[in-house]
Amino acid sequence: MTFDRKIEDAGLTRGVSRLTPQRIEDTLRQVLEGETGAKLKLYAETCMRCGMCSEACHYYMSHDGDPSYSPAGKVHQTMGEILRKDCKVTPEFVYQMAQIAYTECNLCRRCVHYCPLGIDTGYIMSTVRRMCHKLGVTPQYIQDTAHSHAATMNQMWLKDDEWMDTLQWQEDEARDEMPNLRIPLDKEGAEIYYSVIAPEPKFRTQLIYQAAFIMNEAGVDFTMPTSPGWDNSDMCMFSGDFEMMGRLKKIHFESALDLKVKKIVMGECGHAFRSIYDQGNRWDGWDMYPIEVVHSVEFFWELFEAGKIKLREKFHEPITIHDPCNIIRGRGLMEQSRKLAHALCDNVVEMHPNLEHNYCCAAGGGVINCGPPFKNVRMKGNRIKAEQLKATGVKTILAPCHNCHGGLEDLVHYYELGMDIKFFGDLIYDLMEKPEVE
Amino acid sequence: MNSIYAFVVGPLAWIAWGVFIFGSLYKVVSMYQLAKAKDGSSLHYMSFKYGMRSILHWLNPVGTLGWQSNPYTxxxxxxxxxxxxIVPLFLMGHVVLWDQFFGITWPTLPDTIADIMSIVFVACCVYFGLRRFLQRDVRFLTTGKDWIALAIPALTFLFGVLAYHQIGNDKVMLVLHILxxxxxxxxxxxxxxxxxxxxFFTRAYMGSEFGGVRHSKDW
Amino acid sequence: MLKRVFTIAAVAACVFLYMIPAFCQDEISFLKDPAFVHPTRPAAVFAHDEHNEKAGIEDCAACHHVWEDGKLVEGESSEDEKCSSCHQIKPESGKTGLRNAYHKLCSNCHIEEDKGPVTCAGCHPNGGAAPSGH
Structure with a gap:
């Protein structure tokens, strides 16, 4: 097995340079014996190597059937090798397994639909990442976000005053359009706690603006928190720093509980939903979550159904809709997202395959967060998505997830598809009835 | 040769069944213990309803994306x-032995049907073998363990077919078949x-997660 | 060892096959029991006189036994009766059925003596006697 696609990354290189064979063995064994159990054992033992999962993976499909990109192929080269060699692997191997686990698998779980035995490749790759994290071999960019989480409890090194300032700035901006608009901060007992991921205040502030506008117009009793915990994002879940993942979810839920709100509504993000709903909550020992969390797609649809959002006009151009793994395969919001899309648009063109079977954006699972060194991994590794998008023949894509947004944007540029990508929030804000301003 | 035959259908059969039954019990119980100790955050979400839902969907050969994408396989x-x-359970030659040793019998398949099924089975093994060998992604994944897992049932049925058709020495073939x-x-x-x-457990677990938690299908 | 067994068996089989036509009609050459209405396998090849000569069986009761109250009755034999007159196709519980009676009688002895066929095909070869009852 030769690995001929090594990519230089400062984090991986530095991490590997500090490894000794003994440390590798001890750490891997500690993770295997201390943190994994029957699940991993059974997956390793009962995978019949049938290769049926190959076609599930966008990387495999985009690399003309290169077997080293198939889901089982990636497990074979990482966890499989560790188990076969009984944890006695070289630092060079650790580099390779880190590169595969962090950048060549989006943990999208599309392969679940292909495996007769129900083997969760995403779980295995997460466990490999966990090992890499414990070995200190993580890509530099994603580790930077994890450091930010640890230092500031948000992903983007935002200082507390910068966050509050951004909210007030957006409130100020929006008042040009709606003079009475408010973004209530830390309002105790509000109906809804609106939470976003830190990239929103950092470089997608219009999303906060739009959400505030929509909620004000719909008369929603909401608040946004100013203290740490406001950021629901979680790169630590993807870097393998599960202790930090637990701290992040805990502080997030606690900040909502402190404000005695009824429920949390989160922006159009996928991975944060996974962290709250599927992984982070479990680390903290919660069955689901201590306070209900509603994704924007669901929330917007509720507002629509209740007649709280009125449209000036519908979106007339044909538009296609992308299904983000974490809210579709991870939460089953395909029905709501379709209803919402059809409520907003005249002509929704489905891409194929769609719903649970949709191809991944190749950005999620922390892959886009591994930064520029690995951008081409995502681009070359997701030709299939570009082809799928192109085949719809439309010029606009709806993608209710930040990672998907970023990933699709890159793909659209790389493959020169000339398509526009929108959040539901973008569309609603554009199309809704707005009050006249003198 | 008759004594070898007597040995493989006698003491060795007891050993084989004993290892199979007690080994399986041990494995299942110890896995469950391990799951309770280490996989609480997974075990907790096991649901009979969604587990069965998933199993039933996967028992439909055209009911899942995986099966649909690989129709021949x-x-x-x-x-x-x-x-x-079906063949081992309802083959006349087997039921005759159960009858002979334990005095229990049940309905059997006509020999011709069992014979056809066994030959088809061997052909299936050949298909899997060729696939392992010729299909790039499968070959990449294949280890010695996988060949063993394929060879054991393939040889069992092959020797069974040879013994039935009296190709080669019948005693040798039968003893090899039983072994x-x-x-x-x-x-x-x-x-x-x-x-x-x-x-079925891994399937049911995945079904439980996808049905009960993620509200989406896993097929 | 296997090779030798194989060779011997092959030679024996040839000789045996060669001899089949030599058996005359009135001699028993197959165990065709009409009690089996729908036999699934060809009747077992069994040349009565030759078998007993080769096996050195002189006591009829070695096979044609008599049981009473679950005990073998010494000194009595039952060669004038059909096996199926005691061994029923569907036996009462605790009794030996007809199929088992044949199978056990033959194979137990063959195993004990380490001689003769024990496999399915060993007694019921393809192209053996046509199933009885037809």
Missing amino acids: ALVTFVFHLCLV CGEIMLISIPFSRLSHMLFG
Whole structure:
């Protein structure tokens, strides 16, 4: 097995340079014996190597059937090798397994639909990442976000005053359009706690603006928190720093509980939903979550159904809709997202395959967060998505997830598809009835 | 030769069945203990309803994305497993032995049908073998363990067919057939073949997560 | 060892096959029991006189036994009766059925003596006697 696609990354290189064979063995064994159990054992033992999962993976499909990109192929080269060699692997191997686990698998779980035995490749790759994290071999960019989480409890090194300032700035901006608009901060007992991921205040502030506008117009009793915990994002879940993942979810839920709100509504993000709903909550020992969390797609649809959002006009151009793994395969919001899309648009063109079977954006699972060194991994590794998008023949894509947004944007540029990508929030804000301003 | 035959249908059969039954029990119980100790955050979400939902969908050879994308392999997999379960249980030659040793009998398959099913089974094994060898992604994944998992049932059925058709020495073929069958029993708890014990659980777990937590389908 | 067994068996089989036509009609050459209405296998090849000569069986009761109250009756034999007159196709519980009676009688002895066929095909070869009852 030769690995001929090594990519230089400062984090991986530095991490590997500090490894000794003994440390590798001890750490891997500690993770295997201390943190994994029957699940991993059974997956390793009962995978019949049938290769049926190959076609599930966008990387495999985009690399003309290169077997080293198939889901089982990636497990074979990482966890499989560790188990076969009984944890006695070289630092060079650790580099390779880190590169595969962090950048060549989006943990999208599309392969679940292909495996007769129900083997969760995403779980295995997460466990490999966990090992890499414990070995200190993580890509530099994603580790930077994890450091930010640890230092500031948000992903983007935002200082507390910068966050509050951004909210007030957006409130100020929006008042040009709606003079009475408010973004209530830390309002105790509000109906809804609106939470976003830190990239929103950092470089997608219009999303906060739009959400505030929509909620004000719909008369929603909401608040946004100013203290740490406001950021629901979680790169630590993807870097393998599960202790930090637990701290992040805990502080997030606690900040909502402190404000005695009824429920949390989160922006159009996928991975944060996974962290709250599927992984982070479990680390903290919660069955689901201590306070209900509603994704924007669901929330917007509720507002629509209740007649709280009125449209000036519908979106007339044909538009296609992308299904983000974490809210579709991870939460089953395909029905709501379709209803919402059809409520907003005249002509929704489905891409194929769609719903649970949709191809991944190749950005999620922390892959886009591994930064520029690995951008081409995502681009070359997701030709299939570009082809799928192109085949719809439309010029606009709806993608209710930040990672998907970023990933699709890159793909659209790389493959020169000339398509526009929108959040539901973008569309609603554009199309809704707005009050006249003198 | 008769004494070898007597040995493989006698003491060795007891050993094989003993290892199979107690080994399987041990494996299942110890896995459950391990899951309770280490996988609480998964075990907690096990749901009978969604587990069954998933199992039933996957029992439909055209009911899942995986089967649909691999129609030939799906077909061969289903035929393979049906033959693997039905022929040994309902073959007259086997029921005769149960009758002879324990005085219990049950309805049997006509020999011709059992014969056809066994030959089809061997053909399925050939398909799997060729696939392992020729299909790039499968070959990439294949290890010695996978060949063993394929060879054991393949040889068992092959020798069975040869013995039935009286190709080669009947005693040698039958003894080899029984030996391979016993190796298969013994290896079920300790090899890839353990998916016989655990496959439905891993499937049900995935079904529970996707049905109960993620509200989406896993097929 | 296997090779030698194989060779011997092959030679024996040839000789045996060669001899089949030599058996005359009135001699028993197959165990065709009409009690089996729908036999699934060809009747077992069994040349009565030759078998007993080769096996050195002189006591008829070795096979044609008599049981009473679950005990073998010494000194009595039953060669004038059909096996099926005691061994029923569907036996009462605790009694030996007809199929088992044949199988056990033959194979137990063959195993004990380490001689003669024990496999399915060993007694019921393809192209053996046509199933009885037809």
